[in-house]
Amino acid sequence: MRRFVSTIFCSFALLTAGLGQLGAQTFERERPIPYPVMYPDGYQRALDRGTRSETGAPGPNYWQQWSEYTIHARLDVDAKRLDGTTKIVYHNRSPRPLPLVMLQLIQNHHAEGMVRNRPAEVTGGMHISSISVDGEAAVEVGRGNAIEYQFFGTSLMIRLARAIQTGESVVLDIDWEFTVPQHGAGGRMGWNSDNFFYLAYWYPQMAVFDDVVGWHTDDFLGSAEFYMGYGSYDVTLKVPEGWTVIGTGVLTNTDAVLPATIVQRLDRAASTDTVVHVLTPEDFGPGTATRRSDSGYLSWNFVSDTVRDVAYSISRESRWDATRTPVGDRDGDGEADYARINTIWRESAPRWANGWRYAQHSIDFLSRWTGLPYPWPHMTAVEGGGIIGGGMEYPMMTLIGDYNGASDTALYGVTVHELAHMWVPMIVGNDERRRAWMDEGTTSFNTSAGENEFYPGQRWELGNYQGYLQIAGTDYEGELMRWSDSHNPGPAYGVASYAKPATLLWTLRGLLGEETFRQAYHTYIRDWAYRHPKPWDFFNTFSRVSGQDLDWYWRTWYYETWTLDQRVKDVRLVPEGIRVVVEDLGLAPMPARLTLTTADGQTIKAEIGVDAWLAGAREADIVVRTTSPVIKVEIDAERVFPDTDRRNNVWERT
Numbered sequence: 001m002r003r004f005v006s007t008i009f010c011s012f013a014l015l016t017a018g019l020g021q022l023g024a025q026t027f028e029r030e031r032p033i034p035y036p037v038m039y040p041d042g043y044q045r046a047l048d049r050g051t052r053s054e055t056g057a058p059g060p061n062y063w064q065q066w067s068e069y070t071i072h073a074r075l076d077v078d079a080k081r082l083d084g085t086t087k088i089v090y091h092n093r094s095p096r097p098l099p100l101v102m103l104q105l106i107q108n109h110h111a112e113g114m115v116r117n118r119p120a121e122v123t124g125g126m127h128i129s130s131i132s133v134d135g136e137a138a139v140e141v142g143r144g145n146a147i148e149y150q151f152f153g154t155s156l157m158i159r160l161a162r163a164i165q166t167g168e169s170v171v172l173d174i175d176w177e178f179t180v181p182q183h184g185a186g187g188r189m190g191w192n193s194d195n196f197f198y199l200a201y202w203y204p205q206m207a208v209f210d211d212v213v214g215w216h217t218d219d220f221l222g223s224a225e226f227y228m229g230y231g232s233y234d235v236t237l238k239v240p241e242g243w244t245v246i247g248t249g250v251l252t253n254t255d256a257v258l259p260a261t262i263v264q265r266l267d268r269a270a271s272t273d274t275v276v277h278v279l280t281p282e283d284f285g286p287g288t289a290t291r292r293s294d295s296g297y298l299s300w301n302f303v304s305d306t307v308r309d310v311a312y313s314i315s316r317e318s319r320w321d322a323t324r325t326p327v328g329d330r331d332g333d334g335e336a337d338y339a340r341i342n343t344i345w346r347e348s349a350p351r352w353a354n355g356w357r358y359a360q361h362s363i364d365f366l367s368r369w370t371g372l373p374y375p376w377p378h379m380t381a382v383e384g385g386g387i388i389g390g391g392m393e394y395p396m397m398t399l400i401g402d403y404n405g406a407s408d409t410a411l412y413g414v415t416v417h418e419l420a421h422m423w424v425p426m427i428v429g430n431d432e433r434r435r436a437w438m439d440e441g442t443t444s445f446n447t448s449a450g451e452n453e454f455y456p457g458q459r460w461e462l463g464n465y466q467g468y469l470q471i472a473g474t475d476y477e478g479e480l481m482r483w484s485d486s487h488n489p490g491p492a493y494g495v496a497s498y499a500k501p502a503t504l505l506w507t508l509r510g511l512l513g514e515e516t517f518r519q520a521y522h523t524y525i526r527d528w529a530y531r532h533p534k535p536w537d538f539f540n541t542f543s544r545v546s547g548q549d550l551d552w553y554w555r556t557w558y559y560e561t562w563t564l565d566q567r568v569k570d571v572r573l574v575p576e577g578i579r580v581v582v583e584d585l586g587l588a589p590m591p592a593r594l595t596l597t598t599a600d601g602q603t604i605k606a607e608i609g610v611d612a613w614l615a616g617a618r619e620a621d622i623v624v625r626t627t628s629p630v631i632k633v634e635i636d637a638e639r640v641f642p643d644t645d646r647r648n649n650v651w652e653r654t
Contacts, residue, residue, distance in 0.1 A: 081179055424442045630653070634650045
């Protein structure tokens with residue numbers, strides 16, 4: 001990608017300078033030309049400081065913050081209350097001193113008077129009873145203390161007595177509680193039927209402070225999702241006996257909370273490719289599903305490292321199936337490594353009996369497709385009908401609806417989609433709040449690839465094309481680079497976040513060729529694993545690996561709502577062969593890939609390159625030599641590019 005240069009302004013100046021001499025005569029291009037992508041100021045400063053690079057890779061001075069969490073929480077299942085304490089050791093790895101810190105309180109989405117873009121249950125949000133910094137109490141702003149805090153929507157600001165210098169850390173201790181909403185955080189957590197809780201976005205968490213923007217304090221409004229930093233977690237959840245807990249991380253006290261029979265089944269699942277029924281209806285209840293406790297409560301301890309969040313399933317009447325799946329060679333020793341697959345589901349969701357198969361294939365396939373082995377010890381898919389309809393992702397976890405009224409293919413599709421999120425944004429940690437397309441679009445692309453392997457014989461990616469083309473070129477469509485919460489409600493957000501960016505990745509794959517695309521895609525994932533890429537890192541990586549200036553592609557498809565519509569205008573015999581004229585009726589420039597069929601059954605491939613349209617033309621032609629009469633000419637016969645009107649893509653001799 002090149003920077004926006006002054007020669008473009010000079011060219012415009014030369015054109016306009018002569019208008020006074022020409023009187024009423026004006027110059028008008030036949031079509032708009034995509035101009036180079038311009039970097040926003042924050043990204044340009046990151047380039048200048050060496051934290052980012054023009055190649056798309058992290059710069060030599062790249063940094064990001066780190067947090068260590070110790071969380072203790074207790075769930076009152078009858079009152080639907082969660083109370084806890086969070087200790088955060090926040091490390092400042094940035095080159096700047098930080099006079100304040102910002103945290104996310106997503107549960108405040110449910111507080112009275114919050115700005116939202118969809119309805120939400122009002123529970124009062126998160127109540128903070130105390131905050132201390134390095135052991136010194138903080139008070140609400142305005143009370144004259146050296147350490148003060150203030151709430152801003154779903155954010156919490158803590159002004160420090162002394163700035164955190166580069167290389168230093170600060171210790172935050174926060175006591176909190178909240179009523180668990182039934183459908184929390186836009187249907188991404190909550191409870192159902194008094195036998196199931198799903199805890200997500202449930203504790204005070206550090207906001208991201210990055211090298212491009214600084215503190216990210218965009219409110220959670222209910223639609224656009226999350227941007228989180230990486231850290232380590234030590235989580236202890238105290239829940240009633242008989243309720244099983246599964247979640248992000250490794251359970252460290254297995255023998256203290258699970259009976260020996262259940263532990264043996266889990267051990268067996270770690271060495272088999274077929275399903276092991278770890279927990280069945282015959283096992284439900286204290287003493288069989290879990291150990292017993294004199295207090296009636298058990299404490300479950302989970303630890304995890306280099307994750308951006310933690311979430312937990314808490315259930316007393318859910319089946320637990322487990323198996324293993326290959327993930328590739330994690331450590332380079334030439335041997336296949338494995339991860340355990342867990343599926344948690346209730347009798348009310350019988351379609352989930354095959355959920356383990358869907359998760360097993362998904363993690364295996366995605367480890368191969370992305371070029372990056374699944375890194376964590378387990379992947380757990382949880383049925384949460386009554387809380388969620390579709391699915392939602394968390395590190396090592398996903399929450400998915402019961403899918404009773406759907407098909408097996410639909411349940412596989414949502415499973416592979418949510419599990420694909422383990423790579424983006426759980427590993428490649430982009431900002432979902434502002435650029436939902438970077439994770440949802442990439443994940444939808446990965447989803448279709450998984451469906452193509454699991455259910456071969458049809459091109460599942462064409463569903464993305466159809467979704468995009470339904471609103472392409474209408475007033476409903478918004479450009480991808482618009483902040484996600486700023487899209488019109490309804491189909492505009494979904495198309496801009498899912499269908500269109502997925503379509504553009506398939507289109508880019510067709511444009512560059514499978515091998516070049518694969519190299520660029522794998523490079524991007526490896527370079528930005530456990531880091532925070534911005535759109536321009538993504539753009540620059542593909543331009544670098546492909547060896548092409550792709551600014552025209554990014555500008556056309558990500559910054560504009562231009563559409564593609566090429567038609568075969570004329571086919572005629574000329575002395576040199578067959579002359580094909582293609583007219584470009586849309587605004588989006590793309591190569592015109594032609595397939596000519598001759599009377600003797602041969603097919604001939606030809607292409608009018610994108611440069612013809614980038615020069616401002618509306619028509620371009622090509623002469624193809626053939627000894628047999630041409631009976632058919634078709635543009636993009638492989639259906640790689642998202643042409644809005646394929647009826648004019650074909651010419652046939654009559």
